[in-house]
Amino acid sequence: MRLQTYMGFRGRLITVMISLVVVVSLIMAALFMAYLFEDEKNRANEQLTIGERMTRELLDRRTDLILSRLRVVVQDFGFRSAVASGDHGTIKSALENHSRRAQTDFSLLIDSTGKILASTTNHRPLEVVDALSNSRASRDITQTFAYIGGQGYEVLQVPVEGPGLRARLIAGFALDQSLARLIARLSGTEVVFRARSDSSADYQIVAATGDRDIDMERELTQTKDEPRMLLNRQHYFSRAITLDNKGSGDIQAVLMISRQATLESYYTRVKMIAILVGGILVLAIALALIIARTLGKPVLQLADYARAVGEGQNPTPPYIRTGGELKQLRNALRDMLVRLREREAQIRYAATHDDVTGLGNRNALMQSAQAMFEDGEACTLLGIQLNDLADINDTLGLEFGDAVLVGVGQRLRNGLPDARMIARTGGGEFLALVPSSSPEQVDALARHLLQIVQTPQQINGSPFSVRASMVTMELPGDASNTNELRRRLNLTFEQAEDHPEPVTRYRPGQDESHLRELQLTADLHTAIIDHGLHMNYQPKLNTRTGELVQVEALVRWIHPELGFVSPEEFIFLAEQSGQIHDLTAHILERVAEDARAWAEQGVNAGVAINLSAMDLTWPELTDHLTRAFANWHQGMERITLEVTESALMKDPEEAMATLNRLKALGMTLSVDDFGTGYSSLSQLRKLPVQELKIDKSFVLNLDTEPQDQLIVKSTIDMAHGLGLKVVAEGIENLAAWELLQQWRCDLAQGFYLSRPVAANQLVETAQTLASRRQDLTEQLLEDHS
């Protein structure tokens, strides 16, 4: 698999073709060679068979010839007379003479009893006689081949019979070089005569033609059980012909055909085949390359084409010369591209258009804005929010709602002919990017547009008008990227809801405070968990005795990055983000802890804790209070819960229920910031509170403002009339303090008395205040005195 991907089409094609050629060539060559070998072997065998017949025939002829010569000799009267004479010398000389006539290589004369009468050889006659032992009768002519005295002979025995003469002539004819040459010449083979004394001995070569090397000599002289084929067949085909009539193989003529010539021609053919195969290979490679080129190039072109299609370019389909499948593939790719484009267009349309109005959608608008930012162009963003689309959908149905949206979209199109982009970006929200112009022109355009949108439109035959709010932003002045754009646009829409004007322009800086709010909201949670908040306590003094009665718990937050964050800001954010209950619970625990610490150090002060309006609708508030102040060391009335007037007025019934529960716990309830809210006195009468806390705006300038003095004095009187205690906060000077003493205000709190201090400084502050009691109560003492 990896190989395939590595090689590629061309490589594989070449490989396949070459392997095919190689395999076919090899098979053919092998068959051809096998045939050649077989053929050569058959021909050699045939030749050897012919040679064998020839050899036998030749030897038979020779035997006949020799025999006829011998017959003449044995019938020669002189010879017979000599034999019959019995004289040894005569016999021997006659034998020698007649042997020469018959051209024997040796001869013996034996009488009828087997006794040797004469001999022309030194060979032991017994050997010779042994060789003829199979002759049945002395009167027969017998013939055999024998190995005698290191020489191979054809041995013939002919009876010498005259009237009354009974003897035998034994004559030997050597198997010599000339005979071998004769056979070789006729049979076309090389001839070797070999012989051995017995079957266990090695052969000796007695005559031979041709050259022989040492290996061949060894091969020829070894006793082998293989009677017909011998020698190393790589060089010779051979056949051994057993000559002796016993068939013992003791004397053999070996015919050999050299393979030299055959092998040479064979090698020539091998070379030719190799050259042929090589040529075919080269041709095959060339062919493969051509095919790969003609087939591969278009494929590669198509691959490039497909890749270009994949990358979203719009390439022209490659020209393909060859027809057939590749062309089909090309056409298929081309059609695919067309359909892809269609589908892509559909998808892009769907992705960038609102399916109800046919305007652009949020994506399209943002892309358009992004492009604009990138090009550094300026333009104006107009936003329209239909105020009551949800109600329309609920009451008149979604179709009607859609019809309204379509209508609005159409009007926007008509009203903004030069808009870069008009989009519906949400439920009833439309945005348009128009070329920028002066603020007045933008304002005019926005008002005009709003008027157009709010003009009654005919829907299902009845006139229907929608109400909308408009926002405008200048780009890139008001937002320099799409993130800012989205955030600030939302912010502006939010503001537009509370904005009296029909058109709301984004104000720079709004978003920064918004961001700060986001950060504070996020970090507040961490601060609550990690004790990042800390508590300050501001003492409240009894105006009559000047002693420290209570401290108001004030939460402070030093943000690690933003520094001091005012409690108003982060408490508001806590209320917005739903963290107010966690914050309240946290503060309750802290206050309880700190109060226990002071009590141990001998400061016996009550605590006052501010509750948020949302705490009043929090069912678990009482549980948290109970749990936080479980180990409270004083009476429950020493815990004062301050609730602002406005908080009480938000949901009076719920607030009332909560206050009743708190009162049941025995805690003191106080109305904070009294005089700034719009509480009706009738409701105040019903509230289960024990204390009013006059807002510091009336107290800060008490010594110089007669109106404030009137309000404060009458409020104290009214509260006392209702049976409520009064606390004044914001005392900045001795004059104010003395006035409040005069008006019998119960508790006083302010910078003149003490700033809010940290829990660990409270003991010290209490001591300082104790030392000031004298001064603070002087006036009263004077009054009484």
Add this chain to the structure above:
Amino acid sequence: MRKVTAAVLASLLWPMSAMAANLSLTLTTSDSNAPVAGAVVYLDRVDEVAPISAEIYQKDREFHPKILILPVGSQVEFPNRDNTQHHVYSFSPAKSFNIELYAGKPPVPVLFDQPGIVELGCNIHDHMQAFIVISETTAIGQTDVSGRVTLPVTAAEPVTLKIWHPRLPDNTRPIIRTWDKGSDRSLSIDLVPEPETGDSMNLLQRRFQEL
């Protein structure tokens, strides 16, 4: 021929005081039990024998008779009655002689003074053959067609017989058998098979003669 017959008859009617009985036996071949005709059977003893004169003439390139039985010391003439010359000779140890080519009758008869078998041949007609059996006994005879022969014997038993036939494996000497009366009156001997007549040589000769 008549002379020979006479000689044979004479020898058979030889008065023998010691003859007490006649020995009669049948010769067969040992391989096929066929009766052997023409075998010469005689006793291995030395009698007083009277030499005779006999002749073996050549006619139609044959010797006549083919087998001649002679007492020791007999003389034989070899008259040539053919129209070709003959060179009659023998290398047999019993009598080796040589009569160079001649026509008509050689001047001197040949004396056979040794017992034994003498084979005759002609040096220019290889196929011509005849045998002369020279014996020292009077108890000698030839088997008839049924292979039977009868010899006069003395009482002394067992007797030693000499038997000869041209087709004996070694026809240069007789074979010797002992024989007693108690045994079966037949003997078997080994013979080589008859040589095939009508060989190419003979055919050629016949053709020559027909010319």
